Amino acid sequence: MTEPVTFDTNGYLGYTDRLSVPAGETITFHVSSRRGDFRADILRVRCADADPAGPGLRLKPMPSAIDGEHKGMLQPIRPGSCIVVPPSTLFAPASGLSVGAYVFPTLIEDRTRSVMACWSGNTGWALTIGPDGAGLRLGTDAEPIVVTTGAALELRRWYWISATLDPASGRVIVTQLRLADGNLPARRLVADIRHAAAWRLDADAPFVIGAQSAGAGLYEAHVDGKIERPRVYAGVIDDAALRQFDADPRPGAVDPGLVGLWDFSLGIPTLVASDLSANRFDGRLHQMPMRAAIGVRWDGRIQDWRLDPTQYGAIHFHSDDIVDCLWQPTLTLAVPADWRSGFYTLRLRPVVEDPAQPAESYVPFFVTPGRHQPRAKLAVVASTATFLAYANSALRLDHVHFEALLESVLQLTPDDVFLQENPELGQSTYDKHVDGSGHCHSSWRRPILNTRPRSNPFNYAVDTHFLDWLEEKGIDYDVLTDVELDRQGAAALQPYLTVATLSHPEYYTAGMMNALLAHQGRGGRHIYFGGNGFYWRCAFHPACPSVLEMRRGLTGTRTWESVSGEVHMAGTGEPGGLWRHSGFAPQKLVGVGFVAMVYDRSGWYERTGQSDDPRAAFIFAGLDRHEPIGKFGLRYGGAVGVEIDRFDLELGSPPHALVVATSEGLGPGSLPSPEEFRTMVHGLGGDQNAHVRADMVFFETPDGGAVFSTGSISYLLSLGTSGYDNNVSRLTENVVRRFLDATPFAMPDAC
Amino acid sequence: MMHTDDPAAARYRLDPARLDLAREFRAKIRGPHSEELRALLNRMRWGPLKGRWVLVVADPGRAWWLAEMPGKRGLPVKIDKSRLFTSLDEAEWHVFTLRWRALTGQELKLD
Numbered sequence: 001m002t003e004p005v006t007f008d009t010n011g012y013l014g015y016t017d018r019l020s021v022p023a024g025e026t027i028t029f030h031v032s033s034r035r036g037d038f039r040a041d042i043l044r045v046r047c048a049d050a051d052p053a054g055p056g057l058r059l060k061p062m063p064s065a066i067d068g069e070h071k072g073m074l075q076p077i078r079p080g081s082c083i084v085v086p087p088s089t090l091f092a093p094a095s096g097l098s099v100g101a102y103v104f105p106t107l108i109e110d111r112t113r114s115v116m117a118c119w120s121g122n123t124g125w126a127l128t129i130g131p132d133g134a135g136l137r138l139g140t141d142a143e144p145i146v147v148t149t150g151a152a153l154e155l156r157r158w159y160w161i162s163a164t165l166d167p168a169s170g171r172v173i174v175t176q177l178r179l180a181d182g183n184l185p186a187r188r189l190v191a192d193i194r195h196a197a198a199w200r201l202d203a204d205a206p207f208v209i210g211a212q213s214a215g216a217g218l219y220e221a222h223v224d225g226k227i228e229r230p231r232v233y234a235g236v237i238d239d240a241a242l243r244q245f246d247a248d249p250r251p252g253a254v255d256p257g258l259v260g261l262w263d264f265s266l267g268i269p270t271l272v273a274s275d276l277s278a279n280r281f282d283g284r285l286h287q288m289p290m291r292a293a294i295g296v297r298w299d300g301r302i303q304d305w306r307l308d309p310t311q312y313g314a315i316h317f318h319s320d321d322i323v324d325c326l327w328q329p330t331l332t333l334a335v336p337a338d339w340r341s342g343f344y345t346l347r348l349r350p351v352v353e354d355p356a357q358p359a360e361s362y363v364p365f366f367v368t369p370g371r372h373q374p375r376a377k378l379a380v381v382a383s384t385a386t387f388l389a390y391a392n393s394a395l396r397l398d399h400v401h402f403e404a405l406l407e408s409v410l411q412l413t414p415d416d417v418f419l420q421e422n423p424e425l426g427q428s429t430y431d432k433h434v435d436g437s438g439h440c441h442s443s444w445r446r447p448i449l450n451t452r453p454r455s456n457p458f459n460y461a462v463d464t465h466f467l468d469w470l471e472e473k474g475i476d477y478d479v480l481t482d483v484e485l486d487r488q489g490a491a492a493l494q495p496y497l498t499v500a501t502l503s504h505p506e507y508y509t510a511g512m513m514n515a516l517l518a519h520q521g522r523g524g525r526h527i528y529f530g531g532n533g534f535y536w537r538c539a540f541h542p543a544c545p546s547v548l549e550m551r552r553g554l555t556g557t558r559t560w561e562s563v564s565g566e567v568h569m570a571g572t573g574e575p576g577g578l579w580r581h582s583g584f585a586p587q588k589l590v591g592v593g594f595v596a597m598v599y600d601r602s603g604w605y606e607r608t609g610q611s612d613d614p615r616a617a618f619i620f621a622g623l624d625r626h627e628p629i630g631k632f633g634l635r636y637g638g639a640v641g642v643e644i645d646r647f648d649l650e651l652g653s654p655p656h657a658l659v660v661a662t663s664e665g666l667g668p669g670s671l672p673s674p675e676e677f678r679t680m681v682h683g684l685g686g687d688q689n690a691h692v693r694a695d696m697v698f699f700e701t702p703d704g705g706a707v708f709s710t711g712s713i714s715y716l717l718s719l720g721t722s723g724y725d726n727n728v729s730r731l732t733e734n735v736v737r738r739f740l741d742a743t744p745f746a747m748p749d750a751c
Numbered sequence: 752m753m754h755t756d757d758p759a760a761a762r763y764r765l766d767p768a769r770l771d772l773a774r775e776f777r778a779k780i781r782g783p784h785s786e787e788l789r790a791l792l793n794r795m796r797w798g799p800l801k802g803r804w805v806l807v808v809a810d811p812g813r814a815w816w817l818a819e820m821p822g823k824r825g826l827p828v829k830i831d832k833s834r835l836f837t838s839l840d841e842a843e844w845h846v847f848t849l850r851w852r853a854l855t856g857q858e859l860k861l862d
Binding site: 408 | 761
């Protein structure tokens with residue numbers, strides 16, 4: 001074989017200011033180019049899956065005003081969260097400096113990090129933690145003065161650290177107090193030295209908590225870990241007095257020496273860090289560190305920060321937090337008012353093609369119907385919350401168990417290799433930060449490598465197989481996204497008779513769940529073509545709408561779990577974790593819910609006795625009674641695969657629902673999710689466990705509506721087999737056409 | 752440490768004389784496999800990220816390079832462009848032989 005020529009899919013990277021745009025409105029692209037100038041055009045996506053064994057890439061050029069050459073420039077990504085307070089001379093007091101904070105370091109390694117700093121290159125000051133322990137760095141006209149305790153803080157333990165500088169005597173005291181923890185007693189280390197007064201506390205720089213200013217709006221020396229109640233005092237007070245500011249101030253007892261004391265338990269759903277001092281030096285959160293983190297005062301009696309925010313006075317900072325690359329805008333597209341809604345992408349290519357080194361990069365976006373456009377009967381919902389949750393997944397890069405789970409050598413796409421080598425892009429909510437804590441935020445204001453044409457074929461690329469099939473069948477449809485479902489609720493679905501959710505609508509906000517349920521309850525129809533849907537409770541952050549927030553509960557299929565007390569989201573206060581544990585299991589919405597992962601071999605469906613009910617006759621028109629359904633399919637070889645769902649009355653499946661088909665052919669590598677069994681027993685695998693199955697379910701809903709669920713992620717990958725002439729395609733067409741027929745469905749009399 | 756995070760959490764002692772397991776795997780790369788072979792494969796597929804053998808897609812669905820993971824974010828993936836596979840089964844078998852040698856200290860010789 002001749003040497004393969006691979007596309008450079010990351011020579012240009014980009015993101016959009018909004019994930020979805022109604023036809024007739026504008027969307028802005030932020031592009032970074034490693035290859036200089038570029039050519040841009042817009043494509044409408046029919047199939048984004050590059051696998052040559054399937055339909056292949058099907059992208060339709062959509063001429064627009066941004067077609068053509070554009071200036072390209074490299075725009076860096078600078079991850080790392082902190083809190084920024086505008087500059088003030090009050091942070092350089094002549095009367096002496098006393099500073100302190102509670103800290104809970106989670107990663108130190110060989111770097112010194114600034115817990116708080118008013119620092120400008122070589123002048124100012126910083127309270128630090130590092131391999132030499134807590135420290136105070138003082139700027140001078142030459143090398144800084146550094147005083148440290150000499151012993152690194154232990155990871156994941158609470159400390160009180162403080163430092164004082166007495167300008168009269170030149171005395172510097174740094175205190176590092178480990179709070180008692182388990183069998184370990186409190187332990188105090190103190191460095192106490194005198195320096196000649198050559199320091200320069202003045203710094204024309206913002207005051208920063210969790211990092212220090214690097215000038216020009218940039219930050220460095222980021223902390224990995226929690227910080228609570230940092231404070232700055234103008235004057236020399238001893239360590240005990242500095243800690244006394246933990247007490248709430250009495251009315252009429254303002255201490256004029258207090259420059260700032262930040263209480264992170266205030267405004268947890270916001271991006272503001274409130275200063276309790278008379279100076280009102282409120283700070284602004286940068287790159288969204290994690291709030292609603294248990295603090296030094298958490299007593300273990302509550303799990304919900306809303307019950308007593310004072311127990312959640314910490315913020316967890318990460319040196320690799322990234323929610324907004326803050327790139328300059330590059331292109332703005334006025335989406336023509338007559339464009340059909342759909343999956344779209346900006347394509348970026350070199351001005352001059354080099355056939356030996358082809359480059360082609362995509363920036364995805366979604367066009368939704370314009371305000372005055374006529375609507376189709378069918379709305380397809382792009383699972384953008386799930387796309388965000390998986391955005392830049394490093395499952396194939398960083399996870400010990402993943403190859404054993406997939407039962408094959410891991411295949412990395414060039415995008416995976418790029419992510420491995422450029423981690424500043426930020427990983428997914430399946431991954432951990434560098435300090436080992438889980439990512440609980442994911443934002444679309446950064447390049448996302450796995451949600452675009454040519455990307456690793458999961459979620460986004462799989463979902464486009466349904467678009468491809470609809471186009472093939474000539475069935476009209478509109479596209480909405482989770483953003484519309486979340487922001488507009490059921491009103492977003494009001495124009496539609498039928499809504500389709502695709503291969504993996506796993507992450508759902510409360511608004512999205514209720515929107516679908518309301519649609520179903522007022523005569524609307526819903527076809528759920530996926531598996532593991534409606535599983536995790538998540539929320540878009542109210543103060544930062546491009547950010548999806550989630551917490552990993554204490555069970556469920558997950559790659560990390562939230563620490564005790566941190567399951568409630570900061571933005572809305574809702575419990576994270578599974579919808580099943582919020583009283584709204586997926587079975588209640590669509591009749592089936594997640595049961596197992598299937599990675600050894602896929603299965604197929606066989607009809608059940610309930611499929612002979614006349615209510616289900618339309619589903620199987622043209623199929624033989626006993627033919628296996630979906631014993632074929634792209635990549636997985638069967639319509640029942642990857643992740644599957646089952647019917648369960650106890651979890652809320654409607655009692656009148658018909659389980660019209662169920663899976664066969666699953667093996668020992670089909671393994672149930674942890675919430676599916678309460679104690680370990682033999683026989684949990686799919687070869688022995690009757691619960692490990694995909695159920696195909698149909699039921700009617702009030703006022704003529706209905707729901708049809710397939711309960712399998714790989715279902716859509718069977719549509720295109722044999723030129724779309726197969727029984728999955730036929731069954732799907734039966735269901736879609738009936739669901740688009742306005743003739744009401746009738747609920748059984750007993751309901 | 753959580754089981755799924757622990758590179759040392761998989762336990763299986765490979766007897767280098769068990770060539771029958773290698774023959775079973777070569778004959779049916781994608782399974783289904785015997786219980787003993789499943790245990791061996793699980794052991795082979797578990798382990799530290801540093802030095803893990805992976806494939807890098809050279810041509811989607813058609814060709815793959817052998818590669819080795821560096822074990823830390825930000826470091827380059829070592830891609831061996833002299834080892835191009837046009838069959839996933841062929842690649843899977845090759846990695847099996849590499850891991851056999853790593854676990855036993857012996858080359859895998861079947862014939």
